[in-house]
Amino acid sequence: MPKIADTKILRGFPSEYRMLKHFVTKGKMLRGIFVMLGHDMYDGKTPDIAVRTAAATELIHSSLLIHDDIMDDDILRRGE
Numbered sequence: 001m002p003k004i005a006d007t008k009i010l011r012g013f014p015s016e017y018r019m020l021k022h023f024v025t026k027g028k029m030l031r032g033i034f035v036m037l038g039h040d041m042y043d044g045k046t047p048d049i050a051v052r053t054a055a056a057t058e059l060i061h062s063s064l065l066i067h068d069d070i071m072d073d074d075i076l077r078r079g080e
Contacts, residue, residue, distance in 0.1 A: 032058045 032054035039050035068074075 029054075029058055031061055 035054040035057050036050055039047070039053075
């Protein structure tokens with residue numbers, strides 16, 4: 001299994017790294033799982049690209065949810 005992400009850049013920002021890690025690992029990550037499943041079903045020859053695509057899919061979706069919360073003046077996301 002390839003390394004999911006190189007976090008060397010973020011380690012210079014420990015509090016931001018902790019917040020981002022908490023945010024991106026708390027959800028179900030179903031979209032990323034579906035990307036990986038589709039990759040495995042199709043050819044499965046480039047897992048490093050599939051992992052990056054799955055991570056990008058999750059981050060894009062998360063940013064859209066945050067944007068939606070801002071537009072709707074919601075206070076909570078995932079009960080927090």
